Amino acid sequence: MNALSRRRFLKISAATVVAAGMAGRSSRALAASATPSGGTAGVRTIPTFCDICFWKCGAIASVRDGQLWKIEGNPLDPLCQGRLCPRGTGGIGAHSDPDRLRAPLIRTHERGEEKWQEVTWDEALDYIAVRMKQIAAAHGPEAMALFSHGIGGTFLKHTLKAYGTPNMAAPSFAQCRGPRDVGFRLTFGDDVGSPERTDIANTDCLVLIGSHLGENMHNTQVQEFATAVGRGASIIVVDPRFSVAASKAKFYLPIKPGTDLALLLAWMHVIVTEKLYDADYVAKHGFGFEQFAASLTSYTPEWAFPETGIDPDTIRATAREMARHHPATLVHPGRHVNWNGDDAQRSRAIALLNALLGSWGRKGGFYQPSSMDVPAYPYPPYPKSGRSKLDNPDHKHPFAHEALTTGIRDATITGKPYPIKGWMVYATNLLHALPNEAETIRAIQQLDLLVVVDVIPSETAGWADVVLPESTYLERFDDLNPEYFRQPFLGLRQPVVDSPHDQKPNWWIAKKLAEKLGLGAYYPWQDIEEYLAHRVTAAGLSYPELKQKGIILGQRQPLYFDEGAPAEFDTPSGQIEFYSLQLEKAGFDPVPRYTPPAAGPAGSFRLLFGRAPMHSFSRTQSNRLLSGLMSENTVWLNHTAATRLGLKTDDYVRLRNQDGVLSNRIKVKATERIRPDCVYMVHGFGHTSRGLRHAYGKGASDAQLVTRYQTDPLMGGTGMNVNFVTLEPEV
Ligand SMILES: Nc1nc2c(c(=O)[nH]1)N[C@H]1C(S)=C(S)[C@@H](COP(=O)(O)OP(=O)(O)OC[C@H]3O[C@@H](n4cnc5c(=O)[nH]c(N)nc54)[C@H](O)[C@@H]3O)O[C@H]1N2
Ligand SMILES: Nc1nc2c(c(=O)[nH]1)N[C@H]1C(S)=C(S)[C@@H](COP(=O)(O)OP(=O)(O)OC[C@H]3O[C@@H](n4cnc5c(=O)[nH]c(N)nc54)[C@H](O)[C@@H]3O)O[C@H]1N2
Numbered sequence: 001m002n003a004l005s006r007r008r009f010l011k012i013s014a015a016t017v018v019a020a021g022m023a024g025r026s027s028r029a030l031a032a033s034a035t036p037s038g039g040t041a042g043v044r045t046i047p048t049f050c051d052i053c054f055w056k057c058g059a060i061a062s063v064r065d066g067q068l069w070k071i072e073g074n075p076l077d078p079l080c081q082g083r084l085c086p087r088g089t090g091g092i093g094a095h096s097d098p099d100r101l102r103a104p105l106i107r108t109h110e111r112g113e114e115k116w117q118e119v120t121w122d123e124a125l126d127y128i129a130v131r132m133k134q135i136a137a138a139h140g141p142e143a144m145a146l147f148s149h150g151i152g153g154t155f156l157k158h159t160l161k162a163y164g165t166p167n168m169a170a171p172s173f174a175q176c177r178g179p180r181d182v183g184f185r186l187t188f189g190d191d192v193g194s195p196e197r198t199d200i201a202n203t204d205c206l207v208l209i210g211s212h213l214g215e216n217m218h219n220t221q222v223q224e225f226a227t228a229v230g231r232g233a234s235i236i237v238v239d240p241r242f243s244v245a246a247s248k249a250k251f252y253l254p255i256k257p258g259t260d261l262a263l264l265l266a267w268m269h270v271i272v273t274e275k276l277y278d279a280d281y282v283a284k285h286g287f288g289f290e291q292f293a294a295s296l297t298s299y300t301p302e303w304a305f306p307e308t309g310i311d312p313d314t315i316r317a318t319a320r321e322m323a324r325h326h327p328a329t330l331v332h333p334g335r336h337v338n339w340n341g342d343d344a345q346r347s348r349a350i351a352l353l354n355a356l357l358g359s360w361g362r363k364g365g366f367y368q369p370s371s372m373d374v375p376a377y378p379y380p381p382y383p384k385s386g387r388s389k390l391d392n393p394d395h396k397h398p399f400a401h402e403a404l405t406t407g408i409r410d411a412t413i414t415g416k417p418y419p420i421k422g423w424m425v426y427a428t429n430l431l432h433a434l435p436n437e438a439e440t441i442r443a444i445q446q447l448d449l450l451v452v453v454d455v456i457p458s459e460t461a462g463w464a465d466v467v468l469p470e471s472t473y474l475e476r477f478d479d480l481n482p483e484y485f486r487q488p489f490l491g492l493r494q495p496v497v498d499s500p501h502d503q504k505p506n507w508w509i510a511k512k513l514a515e516k517l518g519l520g521a522y523y524p525w526q527d528i529e530e531y532l533a534h535r536v537t538a539a540g541l542s543y544p545e546l547k548q549k550g551i552i553l554g555q556r557q558p559l560y561f562d563e564g565a566p567a568e569f570d571t572p573s574g575q576i577e578f579y580s581l582q583l584e585k586a587g588f589d590p591v592p593r594y595t596p597p598a599a600g601p602a603g604s605f606r607l608l609f610g611r612a613p614m615h616s617f618s619r620t621q622s623n624r625l626l627s628g629l630m631s632e633n634t635v636w637l638n639h640t641a642a643t644r645l646g647l648k649t650d651d652y653v654r655l656r657n658q659d660g661v662l663s664n665r666i667k668v669k670a671t672e673r674i675r676p677d678c679v680y681m682v683h684g685f686g687h688t689s690r691g692l693r694h695a696y697g698k699g700a701s702d703a704q705l706v707t708r709y710q711t712d713p714l715m716g717g718t719g720m721n722v723n724f725v726t727l728e729p730e731v
């Protein structure tokens with residue numbers, strides 16, 4: 001871990017212990033799976049895995065005298081190697097959050113007024129089942145959609161498939177990693193996965209384009225980044241903002257936002273014209289190299305300079321630096337890559353640059369992950385739907401291989417290609433995750449039924465007809481996690497403490513709802529442990545062992561081509577497609593082509609956003625331990641621009657976007673660490689839900705300002721870095 005995040009890590013560890021010690025909540029520890037820890041009297045330790053983000057680090061929770069005490073990394077876990085990130089360490093604050101949802105709620109007033117009455121689980125699930133049956137009778141079961149994010153959605157997906165709808169989507173595709181997966185698939189025939197197959201630990205040259213590791217706290221990657229820095233790897237960071245990662249870089253390129261494709265093309269121009277690429281690798285595995293090379297002719301560093309703001313010498317020097325270290329050069333594919341709407345082609349350019357460097361399938365580049373073979377539970381077959389999913393009508397975005405949240409939202413608004421009348425929303429805060437809040441609310445107003453399953457009263461819950469309070473990850477079992485990774489392993493989430501109120505786990509909710517819908521046959525198991533034990537045993541493994549250790553390791557497979565990993569590419573040509581036959585056939589550019597980003601109104605700043613190490617999206621601002629480390633976000637503004645506007649650090653402003661939307665008040669951070677043409681804020685703040693008593697009104701929401709988005713023609717992702725703001729002093 002790098003020095004900065006390490007310090008933060010230690011800081012939060014201390015804060016956690018103190019605060020947890022003071023919490024005094026009377027949660028009863030679950031003894032069932034506990035293993036006595038070595039020596040500390042009254043302490044039980046229970047292995048599980050974290051859910052403060054979707055990385056799923058193996059964790060060991062300690063319960064002291066019946067109270068949840070602390071949570072640490074499971075040393076057996078290959079993902080976290082015994083260390084959680086600050087958010088994971090502070091995860092116990094999710095259990096003790098006084099603003100948690102406590103009981104099922106049914107709406108009593110207008111949608112959005114946040115007025116409900118507490119009901120029993122039976123009443124809530126009856127209410128939902130009756131309406132779901134009405135929707136199926138009037139419009140067909142396809143008129144129900146599920147939005148879910150994370151492993152906890154598995155059982156609700158099962159119930160909704162059994163009910164007969166194919167319409168289910170997560171924001172992690174169209175609002176996050178979709179373009180990257182498409183760009184890499186088109187090129188290598190496979191995507192980079194999650195956790196990404198990036199061999200950061202072994203790289204000699206790491207290129208980060210926006211990926212702000214150290215603020216983006218995906219644990220494995222941050223640890224491996226620290227290892228790479230410690231080994232003296234050359235780091236190249238491209239970011240309009242001097243990120244934590246930039247502070248570790250040999251080359252920092254403060255690029256003009258939205259122009260990365262120009263830089264990538266110029267880099268490839270240099271590598272091709274100077275013949276610095278891995279010629280053997282390209283000859284052996286590449287398809288269409290000649291056409292690709294010819295397409296780069298005009299993309300000189302001199303051409304890229306006015307586009308990107310990066311001078312030609314730096315472009316050449318960084319291209320040569322990458323080539324010098326190849327194939328152990330890793331141009332990181334990024335994760336949240338929905339920026340400008342040309343994102344799949346930009347991601348494809350990143351894939352192509354890696355292909356030139358020969359890094360796919362090579363040590364220090366991209367390894368071949370594997371997973372353990374854990375058979376699915378033998379459920380009855382789902383009913384066949386007469387109608388296909390409606391998020392991408394006529395395959396308008398031909399390369400969308402996962403469902404589009406925003407496509408379901410569009411169909412809900414228009415009623416086409418067929419009506420959507422009910423939404424079930426699990427562990428996603430759509431009002432913070434999808435661009436253009438007003439469109440989401442318009443869609444919600446078309447519904448006959450909106451059910452939100454959450455742990456806290458999120459903004460989306462504020463619009464629901466029924467709110468179902470879930471047990472947190474520390475209080476429940478979830479589905480098994482047979483992870484795809486360098487080292488295959490199987491992880492188990494299991495309860496550490498009881499839920500403090502009338503909260504229930506997702507599997508229970510999904511099963512009971514299925515029973516009320518007359519779909520009980522889809523849940524032949526009585527209890528989740530029966531299900532889990534069945535699957536683990538079917539995989540030839542021991543469930544008691546998994547409960548005791550939390551992790552079972554699998555057989556490590558060859559990671560690189562020269563170790564015997566198969567050099568196979570699932571593309572039409574069976575090779576790495578420098579020239580994409582699929583894109584050509586679908587009428588798109590077979591090799592990436594640059595179009596400059598549209599400029600904003602005069603005097604405005606492009607709005608950029610990202611992560612802070614101690615928060616996850618919009619889900620942790622209520623967590624008292626994590627909000628203690630950062631209770632509101634700030635807007636980063638270039639120092640010169642701040643002086644021109646008469647603003648200084650800690651002044652409050654409001655941001656107004658190009659469509660007149662005005663944000664909550666937010667503090668200025670005047671800094672040299674950002675270009676003068678953009679501002680930056682951490683995503684997830686500016687909560688407007690009154691039930692979030694602690695987080696309410698603290699900081700501003702980037703999501704509210706993202707009224708515009710640019711849709712990626714290839715795959716329907718929503719580029720959200722296309723909004724512009726001005727700053728208004730708060731008097
Ligand atoms: N403007 C803007 N939009 C974005 C992004 C951005 O940076 N800016 N980021 C994009 C990215 S990369 C992603 S991946 C998506 C993420 O989008 P989401 O997954 O929707 O992220 P969150 O906003 O954290 O919403 C998660 C919700 O799950 C709830 N939750 C937490 N734990 C549990 C649990 O155990 N059970 C249940 N039932 N609910 C739980 C939280 O309280 C919260 O309401 O957003 C995307 N959208
Ligand atoms: N602590 C924490 N860590 C997280 C998460 C979290 O919620 N909290 N969420 C996880 C998830 S789901 C995701 S998807 C990732 C997201 O994290 P990443 O994929 O690493 O990053 P992004 O959110 O795409 O980008 C943010 C960075 O891109 C820069 N940037 C903005 N515009 C441009 C541009 O035009 N060009 C370039 N080169 N850079 C630009 C910003 O200044 C910022 O540094 O983080 C993951 N890790």
Ligand code: SF4
Nearest residue numbers: 050053056057085088
């Ligand atoms: S990266 Fe952090 S928050 Fe995410 S699962 Fe791992 S420890 Fe938890």
Ligand SMILES: [Mo]
Nearest residue numbers: 172176177336
């Ligand atoms: Mo994401």
